[in-house]
Amino acid sequence: MNLEKLATEQRNQKTMNLDEMSVCDILQTMNAEDRSVPESISKVIPTIEQLVTATITSMKKGGRLIYVGAGTSxxxxxxxxxxCPPTFGVSPHLVIGVIAGGQKAFTEAVEGAEDSKEAGKQDLEKLQLSKNDVVIGIAASGRTPYVIGALQYANEIGAMTGSISCNESAAISQYAAHAIEVVTGHEVLTGSTRLKAGTAQKLILNMISTTTMIGLGKVYQNLMVDVQTTNEKLHHRAKGIISQATGVDVDEAAFYFEKAHGNVKAAIVMALTNMSYEEALVRLDKSEGFVRKAIQR
Structure with missing residues (x-):
């Protein structure tokens, strides 16, 4: 495996005496190391941009976004x-997370699950992968067989592929049309890639899903206009979004919220154009769900 050659597996010279440090020194050291992560990501933004652009294109064709990884990744x-469903109002079948070992592996380690290429392929077969889908393999080491197997199968199907790894010249990069290699360096705790590598992966996933959803019309200005009002807090948030987007007071926002049957996008269009609920829905449909376009039309 040659793990010792991976940057994520090598020892951090700044923490050789980690077990002798005070609590404060450990915390300050971890904080200092974590600050390097965003800088590392900034170097690969052009590749992230390419992957997000391809993802938006594929999803407009009816494709899904599928993450594949093992362990922390x-x-x-x-x-x-x-x-994604509560934030952007999308179906839970539109953005899917696939983990080696199945659902159980989310809370418990499933030994050996990541070592099978065939398992990666089989899990995507269960999802009936299509050429319109996007498969993003995630592996800090960049060598996880399960992820490689999934990407190989995705390529066979003709699906768009991407990868996120934290080492240069990662093995999974060979199987991805858009390979993101964010080099986060040696971990504070040797080999514990849930630290800097995990933080980098989380930040990049935030960027991919959020920017993709913006590109699909799930955001107006900087507001979550497709938020699902599944509890009292979110009902209040929805009315606040309508108020912020239109400039009406909270009581009037509540009025439009009710008239729009809880559809925040429609309520905003109604408030800004004096349209009926039915007219707002037609306008949004013609504008592919983009509130700004619906208003401008």
Missing amino acids: GRLGVLDAAE
Whole structure:
């Protein structure tokens, strides 16, 4: 495996005496190391841009965004996918997190699950992968067989592929049309890639899913206009969004919210154009769900 050659597996010279440090020194050292992560990501933004652009194109054709990973990387993919429905009002089947070992692996380590290329392929077969889908393999080491197997299968199907690794010349990069290699360096705790590498992966996943959803019309200005009002807090948030987007007071925002049957986008269009609910829905449909376009039309 030659793990010792991977930057994420090598010892950090700044923390050789980690077990002798005071609590304060450990915390300050970790904080200082973490500050290097955004800078590392800034160097690969052009590649992230290419992957996001390709993802938006594929999803407009009816494709899905599928994250594939093992261990920490897999859990981060599942987490990002799980946050998309409540934040952007999308189906839970539109952004999917696939983790080696299945759902159980999210809370418990499933030994050996990441070592099978065939398992990666099989898990995507279960999802009935299509050429319109986007598969993003996530592996801090960049060599996880499960992820490689999934990417190989995705390429066979003709799906768009991307990868996120934290080492240069990562093995999974060979199987991705858009390979993101964000080099986060040696971990504070040797080999513990849930630290800087995990932080980098989380930040990049935030960027991919959020920017993709903006590109699909799920955001107006900087507001979550497709938020799902599934509890009292989100009902209040939805009315606040309508108020902020239109300039009306909270009571009037509540009025439009009710008239729009809880559809925040329609309520905003109604408030800004004096349209009926039905007219607002037609306008939004013609504008592919983009509130700004619906208003401008």
